[in-house]
Amino acid sequence: MKVDPITNTIPDMVDGMIIFDPADAKVKAVVSGTWQTLSAADPNAGALAPVDTSLQETKTEVSSAMVRIGDTENPDLKGILVLSDTDKAMVLPKVASPHLNIIDPAPGLVVYDTTAHQIAVFNGQGWSFWGPK
Incomplete structure (x- = not known):
């Protein structure tokens, strides 16, 4: 999705949208109409590593590309993948120690780490883990 460089927003953004910036x-x-950062630097490793996005920068977005799963009562929701329901949620793929077991992760990959009981996100250079400490 294209971000407006002046307002730093995505057209028609809604609470619950998640992006890799x-x-x-x-x-x-x-969250409440504004972007909130979910990633945090690993206190043992310092700042997050830079990400190589050169491959995606050469691509043109197809604005009509979309998959909708679930409730179709709100056709105005925008996104490449829209999961919409009032009593169900997305279940992430479950992987034991993804930093050890996923051989070639893509930037933005998100899984549930069944060993650490945390959400794991790959930023292109390293893993971030979200969950209870």
Whole structure:
């Protein structure tokens, strides 16, 4: 999705949207109409590593590309993949120690780490883990 450089927003963004922002290599979500950073630097490793986005920068977005799963009562929701329901949620793929078992992860890959009981996100250079400490 294209971000408006002046307002730093995505057209028709809604609470719950999640993106990987290559500008700062962080995963962000829309909360109360504004972007909130979900990624945090690993205290043992310092800042997040830079991400190589050169491959995607050469591609043109197809604005009509979309898959909708679930409730279709709100056709105005925008996104490449829209999961919409009032009493169900997305279940992430479950992987034991993804940093050890996923051989060639793509930037933005998200899984549930069944060993650490945390959400794991790959930023292109390293893994971030979200969950209880």
